[in-house]
Amino acid sequence: MAMTTSQRARMSKTIQIVLFVAIIIALIAIVDWKKAGYAFFSFNKLGPMFPDMILVGLKNTIFYTIISFAFGLALGLLLALMKMASFAPYRWFATAFIEFFRGIPAILVLLAFGFGLPQAFGTQWPQPVNVMCALGLVSAAYIAETLRAGLQAVPKGQTEAARSLGMPAWRAMLTIVIPQAFKIVLPPMTNEIILLTKDTSLAFILGAAMAQYEMTKFGRDGISQLDAGLTPLVVAGLFYLVITIPLSLVARKFESRAAKTKR
Amino acid sequence: MSTDTNQISVNAAGVEISGLRKSYGSNEVLKGIDLNVAPGEVVCLIGPSGSGKSTLLRCVNLLEQPNGGSILVGGFNATDPEVNLDKMRQKVGMVFQQFNLFPHLTVLENCTVAPIKVLKRKKVDAQKIAKSHLERVGLGDFGERYPDQLSGGQQQRVAIARALSMEPTLMLFDEPTSALDPETVGEVLAIMKSLAQAGMTMLVVTHEMAFAKEVADRVVFMDGGVVVEEGKASEVIGNPQQPRTQDFLRRVLDPTHVDI
Helix, strand or coil: CCCCHHHHHHHHHHHHHHHHHHHHHHHHHHCCHHHHHHHHHCHHHCHHHCCHHHHHHHHHHHHHHHHHHHHHHHHHHHHHHHHCCCCHHHHHHHHHHHHHHHHCCHHHHHHHHHHHHHHHHCCCCCHHHHHHHHHHHHHHHHHHHHHHHHHHHCCHHHHHHHHHCCCCHHHHHHHHHHHHHHHHHHHHHHHHHHHHHHHHHHHHHHCCCHHHCCHHHHHHHHHHHCCCCCHHHHHHHHHHHHHHHHHHHHHHHHHHHHHHHCC | CCCHHHCCCCCCCCEEEEEEEEEECCEEEEEEEEEEECCCCEEEEECCCCCCHHHHHHHHCCCCCCCEEEEEECCEECCCCCCCHHHHHHCEEEECCCCCCCCCCCHHHHHHHHHHHCCCCCHHHHHHHHHHHHHHCCCCCCCCCCHHHCCHHHHHHHHHHHHHCCCCCEEEEECCCCCCCHHHHHHHHHHHHHHHHCCCEEEEECCCHHHHHHHCCEEEEEECCEEEEEEEHHHHHHCCCCHHHHHHHHHHHCCCCCCC
16 A cells, blocks of 8 residues: 555654654653652752752852853953964964863863862962863863854955955954854854853862852752752752753844844 | 935045056966056956956055055055055045945944044044935935845945045945846946046946946056056047957957857
């Protein structure tokens, strides 16, 4: 019995849905709900985590993200401009920097600042400074490549028109090129901020005073201190979404506005 | 479009080019060009693509760095390494084939951004001057629009108004109608013609032979990086002396006639 193309397409969709539902039902059936409920959903025992989880943890996660991003953005812009420079040593330095910090795990850079620096120079920087420098260096490597791509995506004619009107190179860059590049780099930049938000969770490795805990540290401490299984981590995860989902929504709003008008 | 009612006074400058050379690697694009343009004169550069005419034009405001020779523009020695290029470019308007309007700025902002940021004009003054030039090109009511809301011909007219808003003493046109739909070519040429009549010094790279014949004081035919023939527009186009000029004009003026 031959089927038409549309019948076959409908058949295939039905099979996919049935498979999907079957897998979900199987998973639900396999799970030991008594244990899982204790491990993941013991929300009633989390009282002691609050309000510090929000007043300290959420606040610090946001704080670390902002300072790391600010540092990474400034350094990334500098590296992007160096990578486009006509002076070759600038390009070499920027390339080496980007390859190095893009290639090693962020946690190693954090450890270098937290434990390596005191041994090398005998100075101990405050935790937020260590986090800002370590995550800023790593994100600068990614941001530099994003910005360079964005700046180079603005047509050369824009710079030529600006220079022809008597604008110095820096003015053409500031007034004509960067505003247009900003719209191009917005989606990848949103990605970068979201990645950075999650990377601040690595700060727990440095250990610190309670006032400097971020959300993952609270989650980990909650596991050992509260009789609630892994539920504290579930809560920490939900709070990350509280930060990242609104970020995505705001970025998408910007994007659709830019797409609608092409400017 | 009544552009004649809206004349501006032009303080025109001349251009003196001598021995100009430009190479890209081993490819020599300009092989020693001598060309003078008197203040208020309109000179059209014609020639096949790859002849170096656009490169020559772009050398005049140093968008391309020449390898040899000298260029004097108004009071500026453009090829002097010490020259203040930004100051010089304030006096040299440039109109591009692809318009190159700033897409993130309104039409009016396109015409005021450089006067405000570069000439340090007050915003109201810059707007007043820009509006008069937009009216001059027939787009007085389009100030609040964005470039992508305009037709190609309208965008090119804005580009001309943008250049004029700097009150230049010399205008360079790099194939200003080549990217336009045929029905919008005329509106751009009409504005260029009125600008020529107002006394602006103009150096125009173009394939519009009718325009060159009617508006240009002088036509320069280039091929292979050298000036092959130059003279009064009617003579070079109407009665070319050099075989290469004759060959080129036959192809341009009678495109369906092909020697195979």
